[in-house]
Amino acid sequence: MNIEITKSLNHFYKECKELLFTSCKAIEIEVDTADPDWPLNFYREYVSKNVPVVIKGGCKHFEATQKWDSTYFRSMLGEKDVTVAITPNGYADGLASWRNPETELDEEIFVLPEERIMKMDEFLNNIQNPKENVICYIQRQNSNLTEDFQELFNDIPLNIGWASKAFNKKPDAVNFWMGDERAVTSMHKDFYENIYCVIDGHKDFILIPPTDLPCINYKTYKMGQYEDVYQSGFNVKLCRDSNGIQHVPWIANDPLNEKCNLNSDFQKANVHRVRVSKGDCLYLPSMWFHHVQQSHGCIAVNYWYDMDFDVKFCYYKLLESLSNVK
Numbered sequence: 001m002n003i004e005i006t007k008s009l010n011h012f013y014k015e016c017k018e019l020l021f022t023s024c025k026a027i028e029i030e031v032d033t034a035d036p037d038w039p040l041n042f043y044r045e046y047v048s049k050n051v052p053v054v055i056k057g058g059c060k061h062f063e064a065t066q067k068w069d070s071t072y073f074r075s076m077l078g079e080k081d082v083t084v085a086i087t088p089n090g091y092a093d094g095l096a097s098w099r100n101p102e103t104e105l106d107e108e109i110f111v112l113p114e115e116r117i118m119k120m121d122e123f124l125n126n127i128q129n130p131k132e133n134v135i136c137y138i139q140r141q142n143s144n145l146t147e148d149f150q151e152l153f154n155d156i157p158l159n160i161g162w163a164s165k166a167f168n169k170k171p172d173a174v175n176f177w178m179g180d181e182r183a184v185t186s187m188h189k190d191f192y193e194n195i196y197c198v199i200d201g202h203k204d205f206i207l208i209p210p211t212d213l214p215c216i217n218y219k220t221y222k223m224g225q226y227e228d229v230y231q232s233g234f235n236v237k238l239c240r241d242s243n244g245i246q247h248v249p250w251i252a253n254d255p256l257n258e259k260c261n262l263n264s265d266f267q268k269a270n271v272h273r274v275r276v277s278k279g280d281c282l283y284l285p286s287m288w289f290h291h292v293q294q295s296h297g298c299i300a301v302n303y304w305y306d307m308d309f310d311v312k313f314c315y316y317k318l319l320e321s322l323s324n325v326k
C-alpha cells in the first residue's frame with residue numbers, strides 16, 4: 001500500500017463529499033420536457049455535472065403506459081419467440097457460490113443466466129405463476145426493443161427527442177425489460193448515458209457516483225453460466241475459450257448483503273436510493289454504479305446514448321489506476 005496515494009484518495013473522497021454529495025437522495029423534478037429550453041437546461045444542470053435526476057411524469061405521455069400489460073402482450077406478441085434470462089436465484093450476471101469439483105470447496109464465481117427462447121405467452125405464464133427457483137427476466141441489452149419487438153413501435157418513441165437533442169446523437173440501443181420481482185441486477189456501471197423509463201410498476205435503483213470508485217471492491221472471478229434452470233434443478237457450466245476458463249472482473253460488494261461489505265470502504269460510499277415509478281424517467285449518468293430491483297411484472301424501456309469519452313472519462317481511468325495501486 002502506498003501511503004501517499006492513500007492519503008490523496010482520502011482527501012479526494014472528503015472533497016467530493018463536501019462539494020458534491022451534501023444530500024444522498026437523488027433529485028426529483030417536474031418539468032415540461034416539451035419546453036424548447038429543456039434540452040439545454042438538462043445538459044447544463046445534469047449531463048455536464050454527471051448528476052442523476054428523476055423526471056417525474058417524464059414518459060407518462062407514452063401510449064405504452066396506457067396499453068402495455070400482460071393482456072395486451074398476449075394479444076400482440078403471444079406467439080412470438082422471445083429470449084428470456086433464467087436463473088435459480090434472480091441474479092443474472094452476478095456472483096454465486098459454486099462447488100469446485102477438483103478442490104471440493106465452494107468458490108464465488110460470476111454467473112451468466114441461462115438464455116432460453118420461448119413464446120411470449122410462456123414467459124407471461126412464468127410471471128403470472130412464478131415457480132420456486134425459476135426466475136425469468138427479459139433483459140437482453142442488444143437493443144432488443146428495436147431488434148425483437150417491432151409490433152410495439154407505435155406505442156413508444158424509438159428515441160427521446162429532448163435527450164437526442166441534448167446529447168446530439170441518437171441512442172445506440174433501446175432495451176425492453178420485463179420480469180419477476182425476485183430478479184436483481186447486481187452493481188455495475190456502463191459507459192453510456194442512460195434514460196430509463198418505467199412503463200408499468202416501479203424500479204428501485206441504488207446509485208453510487210463514479211468518484212467513489214476507490215470504495216468499490218473489484219475482484220476477478222471465474223465465469224460460468226446456468227444450464228437447465230427451467231427443467232429440473234440446475235447446473236453451472238464454466239465458460240471456456242482457447243485460453244481456458246474465462247475470467248471477469250466484477251464488484252464483490254452487494255448493497256443487500258451487509259455481511260459482504262463489513263470492514264470494507266464500501267460502507268463509506270455515497271449511496272443514493274431512488275424509486276422510479278410508472279410514467280417517470282431516470283437520467284442515470286454514464287459511469288455511475290447501479291444496482292436494480294423491481295416490482296413484480298415491472299415493464300421498462302431504456303435508451304442508451306454513447307457517452308462522450310471526454311476529460312471525465314480520463315479522470316475516471318486515472319482514479320482506477322490509482323485505486324489499483326492502493
Ligand SMILES: O=C(O)CCC(=O)C(=O)O
Binds near residue numbers: 184185203293
Ligand atoms: O433494469 C434493470 O434491471 C437493469 C438496468 C440497467 O442495468 C441499465 O439500464 O443499465
